[in-house]
Amino acid sequence: MPDATVKTPPTIIVIFGASGDLTARKLAPAIFNLSKDGLLPESCHLIGYGRTEMSIDSFRDYLVKSLDSYSRRTIEEETWNALSSNISFHAGAYDDLGSFEKLEEKISTIEKAIGSPAQCLFYVSTPPGVFMPILENLGASGLAKRHQGQNTASKVIIEKPFGRDLQSAHELNEVINRRFEESQVFRIDHYLGKETVQSLLVQRFANAIFEPVWNRHYVSSVQITVSEDLGVGTRGGYYDKSGAMRDMIQNHVMQLLALTAMEPPSSLDPEAIRDEKVKALKALKPLALEGDDPEVVRAVYTEGLVGGKRANGYLEEEGIPEDSFTETYTALRLSLDNWRWKGVPFYIRSGKRLAMKASEIVVQFSRPPAILFGEGKRYNVAPNLLVIRIQPNEGITLYLNTKTPGLETKLQPIKLAFGYETTFGSNTPEAYERLILDALNGDGTLFIRGDEAETSWGLLSPVLEYWAEQGRRGLESYSAGTWGPLAADKLLLKSGHEWITGKEYGQ
Numbered sequence: 001m002p003d004a005t006v007k008t009p010p011t012i013i014v015i016f017g018a019s020g021d022l023t024a025r026k027l028a029p030a031i032f033n034l035s036k037d038g039l040l041p042e043s044c045h046l047i048g049y050g051r052t053e054m055s056i057d058s059f060r061d062y063l064v065k066s067l068d069s070y071s072r073r074t075i076e077e078e079t080w081n082a083l084s085s086n087i088s089f090h091a092g093a094y095d096d097l098g099s100f101e102k103l104e105e106k107i108s109t110i111e112k113a114i115g116s117p118a119q120c121l122f123y124v125s126t127p128p129g130v131f132m133p134i135l136e137n138l139g140a141s142g143l144a145k146r147h148q149g150q151n152t153a154s155k156v157i158i159e160k161p162f163g164r165d166l167q168s169a170h171e172l173n174e175v176i177n178r179r180f181e182e183s184q185v186f187r188i189d190h191y192l193g194k195e196t197v198q199s200l201l202v203q204r205f206a207n208a209i210f211e212p213v214w215n216r217h218y219v220s221s222v223q224i225t226v227s228e229d230l231g232v233g234t235r236g237g238y239y240d241k242s243g244a245m246r247d248m249i250q251n252h253v254m255q256l257l258a259l260t261a262m263e264p265p266s267s268l269d270p271e272a273i274r275d276e277k278v279k280a281l282k283a284l285k286p287l288a289l290e291g292d293d294p295e296v297v298r299a300v301y302t303e304g305l306v307g308g309k310r311a312n313g314y315l316e317e318e319g320i321p322e323d324s325f326t327e328t329y330t331a332l333r334l335s336l337d338n339w340r341w342k343g344v345p346f347y348i349r350s351g352k353r354l355a356m357k358a359s360e361i362v363v364q365f366s367r368p369p370a371i372l373f374g375e376g377k378r379y380n381v382a383p384n385l386l387v388i389r390i391q392p393n394e395g396i397t398l399y400l401n402t403k404t405p406g407l408e409t410k411l412q413p414i415k416l417a418f419g420y421e422t423t424f425g426s427n428t429p430e431a432y433e434r435l436i437l438d439a440l441n442g443d444g445t446l447f448i449r450g451d452e453a454e455t456s457w458g459l460l461s462p463v464l465e466y467w468a469e470q471g472r473r474g475l476e477s478y479s480a481g482t483w484g485p486l487a488a489d490k491l492l493l494k495s496g497h498e499w500i501t502g503k504e505y506g507q
């Protein structure tokens with residue numbers, strides 16, 4: 001598990017796609033907030049790599065503006081000055097070995113000035129089309145193999161998407177594995193850096209009360225919702241080639257599922273944890289795509305009311321082709337064929353332009369036997385629920401039945417609630433701070449291993465292929481600002497379940 005007190009060697013961070021949106025919104029704020037907390041190595045350099053020439057001053061200005069707009073805390077002059085003289089920009093193509101050789105020279109010069117071996121952290125934050133040439137050129141220029149086997153060995157962080165189906169994910173992994181050792185590779189999924197997601201393992205395995213009931217004997221279903229109220233905004237061009245399945249389910253939601261369903265690892269070693277996640281993902285049964293009871297639903301939003309204002313339908317959004325059949329919503333009913341979970345449905349859903357932004361895991365426990373309060377409708381015994389709120393309003397709520405005060409015996413579910421903000425205050429580090437720090441220290445616990453990505457694609461690729469064949473056939477719709485299509489409720493009906501997230505907030 002991550003340990004922020006590890007001493008990091010001198011480091012040269014190279015960001016590919018330096019003038020992109022992610023650098024401005026996430027990477028620059030994360031790096032400077034780490035610096036503010038004294039968590040960057042004493043000697044730390046930042047090289048922006050981009051295709052278009054940019055002077056060092058313009059790159060610095062760009063970073064200052066990003067910090068002003070997106071940093072969670074003010075970056076005062078002292079923090080800025082500590083790093084700003086170590087910032088430079090390298091213009092080059094992604095598919096030109098010569099540009100990488102020049103980068104290598106620059107890095108060697110910086111290392112000489114530092115006076116001791118420095119590790120390189122390459123951050124690939126570009127569109128996926130250039131992942132392969134970047135990785136190949138990092139290999140061919142020798143940058144990938146610098147100081148191999150030592151704690152200063154090069155490291156590479158790769159942003160999603162890791163492929164767009166099983167085959168392309170496999171091809172990408174082949175290139176990565178040819179050029180890097182797996183221990184040098186950090187496939188980022190920013191959900192794993194969220195404080196509440198990190199806490200999942202602690203809640204499950206540092207509390208003795210959950211493990212005995214965390215199985216098919218006591219759990220009747222698990223639900224994972226990752227909903228967003230926003231639409232695709234200005235990202236239509238990207239999103240239309242992706243859709244909810246590739247954008248959210250394949251990575252973020254499957255990671256939440258793996259952490260919820262996995263067996264206890266034998267240690268906190270990154271590989272022990274990731275081995276268990278892979279085992280859980282491998283236990284997922286192939287999905288029924290058609291027939292009487294399909295286990296997959298996809299839908300697209302049409303115009304609707306969001307916060308009292310009219311919101312566009314997906315096809316009216318900027319950059320969306322009129323014949324698009326990309327899904328903005330996906331719901332699946334999954335089951336794991338293993339000893340712990342056999343027979344327990346895992347319902348997952350994610351979508352844009354839903355009623356609210358909420359990421360939650362809901363563990364619904366079995367009802368008590370119908371002997372005392374279970375009988376008939378009189379007592380209306382609600383199932384116990386454990387709601388883990390990933391965001392917003394981060395926290396945990398346990399729903400229990402209790403007697404309402406009075407002369408009559410009436411039951412009512414009450415909440416035992418914990419909120420992060422109430423207990424710990426706000427201003428927790430952003431996911432990217434945690435993840436960049438861990439990569440600097442070589443800790444892969446909160447990153448996706450190659451086989452995890454491929455296992456997840458292995459399950460979902462057949463669904464995507466089927467949808468591509470079907471085109472618009474079977475594509476449901478929902479009004480913007482609602483909880484998605486009726487078909488997604490039907491996924492749960494067979495087992496007498498209903499979606500909890502949303503209901504819980506009276507929506």
Ligand code: BG6
Pocket residue numbers: 190228247248
């Ligand atoms: C990204 C997706 O990975 O996650 C976006 O590409 C989505 O489409 C975002 O909006 C959601 O992240 P968060 O942290 O706001 O839940």
